[in-house]
Amino acid sequence: MDWDDLRIFLAVSRAESLSGAGRRLGMDASTVGRRIARLEQAVGAVLFAKTPQGYALTAEGGRLIVPAEAAEKAALTVAEAARRDEGIGGQLRIGAPDGCANYLLPQVARRLAEAHPKLEIQIVSLPRVVNLSKREADMAIAVSPPDTGRLTVQRLSDYHLHLAAHRDYLAARPPIGDLADLKAHRMIGYIPDMIFDRELDYLSETGVETAAISSNSVSVQMQAIRAGAGIGIVHDFAIPFVDGLRVLLPDRIALRRSFWLLRHADDRDSRRLSVLADALAQGVRAEIIRLESQVFAAADRFA
Template identity: 80%
Template sequence: MDWDDLRIFLAVARNESLSGAGRRLGLDASTVGRRIARLEQAVGAVLFAKTPQGYILTTEGGRLVAPAEAAEKAAAAAFEATWRDEGISGQLRIGAPDGCANYLLPQIAHRMSERHPGLEIQIVALPRVVNLSKREADMAIAVSPPETGRLTVQRLSEYHLHLAAHDDYLRSHPPIARLADLRHHRMIGYIPDMIFDRELDYLSETGVEAAAITSNSVSVQMQAIRAGAGLGIVHDFAIPFAPGVRKVLPDEIALTRNFWLLRHADDRASRRMTLLADELGREIRQEIALLEAKPD
């Protein structure tokens, strides 16, 4: 049995589609399909059932997952046994909420790429929790620690958020001297039923009941604020990227949150992944401190 076929099998099992597995592996869907057919012929069993929801493991396919994952770990161990200290190479896929993905990770990825020319960094920005069990990413940044799952969880850094608006909006609307004044202003925030983590329910802490403009994306909210559409809660580390946006009522509305790094429990023995996790953690702490120190 070919390890490369098992690698493709795991990608289909985790993505539940040939095209999704192909994108993850850099192969076209037809090639993935042929390799799965070859593996099924080799083991003498149908491994996937094609349903309207995607490719679902059959009973026989489910039995192959554990041996395939064991082969995956063995292949990773073999790679590390021949790895040299002159640089970390290969692929690193990082899942993150879009605020972190847009305002922190691009410059961090730049610095890490400079240090490790052989490293390919992929940033997955999702308005939801990244599913590590399906290998959507090698590691993920979250705004709260998970309560279930076989994961290694590490607190990375706290960060801060404030109510903010663009100067153009503030000049053309009534002054804001206290919290009660907010009821006369247009608010920007999350779509309520798309808040995937309670830590993102920012507006509830301001006393505002509803927002006039909402999005499931932090970046879209920031662009609306930057366009002068209203006020919203923003990350302090994002303000330097939005000239003209400044904090409003900073003493009355000040939020603190944390970023957490999530890794597969099985990756704890991986020296490569541990080095990358440590480097990513240091970079995030430094970048937050740098950006939050800039005046708005």
């Protein structure tokens, strides 16, 4: 059985489509389909059932997953050993919630790229938890540790959030001296039914039940606040990126959350990924400290 056919089989099982697998592999969908047909002929079984939702594994296909992943791990180990003397290179795909992806990872990626010039860094920002079992990424940053899955979980860092608004909005609105005063203001937050993790339910901390403007994206919320559209709870590490932002009621609203680094359990023996995971963790921690320290060092950040 050809390893390259198994590689294509795994890509289809994870993408659940020929076109999705083709995009990951750099092949056209028809070539992927022919290779799957060849593999099915070699094993003497149908491996996928075509459904309206995509390509689903049959029972025979499901039984092939474990040996295929074992072959994948062996191939990666051989490739890593061959590259060891050449320095760390290849592709590194990092999944992250968009607040982290927008305000932290670009700076961290710059330092990783400078330290490892042969590395190709990809940042995947999704409004949900990245699925490592389907190999959507090599590692992922999450806002809470998962309850299930064959994963290794490492606590990265705490981070903080405060209520904030732009000075232009505050200049035209009634003063805010207490949480009760927020009822006279427009609030900005998450779309309730699109909150994919309970740790993101920030608005409930204010006592305000609904947001006048909402988005499933932290970055869109921040841009609305920047435009003077209302008040929201923002990451402290994002505040230095927006001129004119003011922190409100810091003694009443001061949230603390954590980032977690997730890796597939099969990758724990990969020296390459372990080195990169350590560098990523150190970089994220340092960047949070650097950016958060700027907020409370600037007296004019407080309304």
